[in-house]
Amino acid sequence: MTPEGRTLRLPRRGGTRIGRADLLDESLAAVLARPWRAALTTLGTVLGIATLVVTIGIAATAGNRIVGRFDQLTATAVTVVAAGTGAPQAPGEGPLIGWDAAERLARLNGTVAAVALAEAAPGTAPSVRANDIKDPSTVSARTLGVVAATVDLPAAAHGRVVAGRFFDVGNVARHDRVAVLGEEAARMLGIVRLEDSPAVFLGDEAFTVIGIVGDFRREQALAAAVIVPPTTAADRLGLTEVGRVVVDTELGAAGLVAAQAPTALNPGRTTEMRVIAPPDLQRARGAVEDDVNGMFLVLGLLCLVVGAVGIANVTLVGVMQRIGEIGLRRALGASRRHIAQQFLVESAVLGLIGGAIGAAVGVVTVVGVCVARDWTPVLDLTLVVAAPGAGVLVGLLAGAYPAWRAARLEPLEALRAT
Incomplete structure (x- = not known):
């Protein structure tokens, strides 16, 4: 024991x-x-x-x-930038990226939505004001971003129409003088209701406000911008060249879309485009x-x-x-x-x-x-x-x-x- x-x-x-x-x-x-x-x-x-x-x-x-x-915010975003925007074109040479970019990219497997954007260069954007009264004693004009965009912008930028509606293919085809305001731009211009069809003036051109968009999860700068149809922007504001295309992809398809996008947009000038793709998820x-x-x-x-x-x-x-x-x-x-x-x-x-x-x-x-x-x-x-x-x-x-x-x-x- x-x-x-x-x-x-x-x-x-x-x-x-x-x-x-x-x-x-x-x-x-x-x-x-x-x-x-x-x-x-x-x-x-x-x-x-x-x-x-x-x-x-x-x-x-x-x-x-x-x-x-990370997946929700950036892993499904691909951006194609036209590196030669603003440069003189060769005779008989069309734009690097056309306004049909969204339709071209929609054919790629894994694309959810795409939007083509043209933005006024810094210092060249027209002044934006909510009325046509010019009072020397007050500052009524605002310096806001002016953007021409295709109709799929809310889907591609993960934004939401908070009032009214976004312009459609009919507005684009008719060259309507309509505009959609970013939520911050609407606040700065004092436009909160759309029942009376308010107008904003871009320089001397009047545009009817048909909607307000906000809650952008991508392209947050659009919240302080005036967004107009591409045809109207070309006619009235001289915005003719697409500066970049933002693509929303399915999860896991960003790499494939990024590799194929330049060829889909302009197969003969792929080297003039810069593609921004998210890093590998794994x-x-x-x-x-x-x-x-x-x-x-x-x-x-x-x-x-x-x-x-x-x-x-x-x-x-x-x-x-x-x-x-x-x-x-x-x-x-x-x-x-x-x-x-x-x-x-x-x-x-x-x-x-x-x-x-x-x-x-x-x-x-x-x-x-x-x-x-x-x-x-x-x-x-x-x-x-x-x-x-x-x-x-x-x-x-x-x-x-x-x-x-x-x-x-x-x-x-x-x-x-x-």
């Missing part, structure tokens, strides 16, 4: 072998004999494994969430996850080291406290290998318990954080399943030195020390 009241399992077959069941039973009995010490010993391993599971889980979830928001996701992992992985490994040191320290103290038991075992026929196995298995059991509890705590933490934030949890099940094994490995490494110390004790010296 040991001092704790446990019955010793003696070696079988002339002291050459201890059964695995006996070894495991004796190790569990030794661990459970001091439950509070065992609990405190495994705490470091629990924290280390839980931190690793939480780190990988939160990193994957955050990466998925951030890239998901690369962005990997970068986000790597950044988050890099910040917290060191913390998880540090906790594991602390847990291993705790197991090693407590196991070494246990060896010192159980010198009499070790001497008695050696005197009754246990070999050095038997003693080393005994303490290694005890350390491994502590590591296994810590790894299993740590994995459970980590999973619950990740799920709890995701529920609180209304996120979709992303868990690496391989890591969760392997966590108890990692705990066993930590326990074995931590118990190696105490087991070696215990195995080196001579029976006579151990019995004298009691």
Whole structure:
């Protein structure tokens, strides 16, 4: 009987072998004999494994969430810029990008919507005012952006018509003098209602306001602009050349559309266009996850080291406290290998318990954080399943030195020390 009241399992077959069941039973009995010490010993391993599971889980979830928001804002946007806008054209050479750009790009697989834009160059935009009264004592004219656009602008720029309507193909075909104001431009001009068909003056030309658009998720500068049909802009304002085309694509199709867009717009002059496409999604996701992992992985490994040191320290103290038991075992026929196995298995059991509890705590933490934030949890099940094994490995490494110390004790010296 040991001092704790446990019955010793003696070696079988002339002291050459201890059964695995006996070894495991004796190790569990030794661990459970001091439950509070065992609990405190495994705490470091629990924290280390839980931190690793939480780190990988939160990193994957955050990466998925951030890239998901990135998808919504920019991953589906492709912009084609006409690099030679404003340059003199060669005889018989048409515009680099025509106003039929939206129709051309609509044929590409993955295109959702496209809008062709022509903007007045800085310093050349006409003054914008809400009435034709010229009062020298007040400043009634505003310097606002003037943009000619095709009819799919709200869809391509992810905007919303907040009042009235956007001009349609009929307005374009008839060269109607109509305008749509960005929400900020309408506020600056004092136009909040459209029932009386208010007008704005671009220079000396009057345009009937038929709608107000806002909530732009792309091309936010349009919120402070006056938007007119391309035919009217060419007739009245001299805006004839398309400066750029903004394309809204399906998720994952931006790269393909970006590669094919110049050829679809003008196959003979593709080198004169500059394409702005979003970066690769997988690369962005990997970068986000790597950044988050890099910040917290060191913390998880540090906790594991602390847990291993705790197991090693407590196991070494246990060896010192159980010198009499070790001497008695050696005197009754246990070999050095038997003693080393005994303490290694005890350390491994502590590591296994810590790894299993740590994995459970980590999973619950990740799920709890995701529920609180209304996120979709992303868990690496391989890591969760392997966590108890990692705990066993930590326990074995931590118990190696105490087991070696215990195995080196001579029976006579151990019995004298009691």
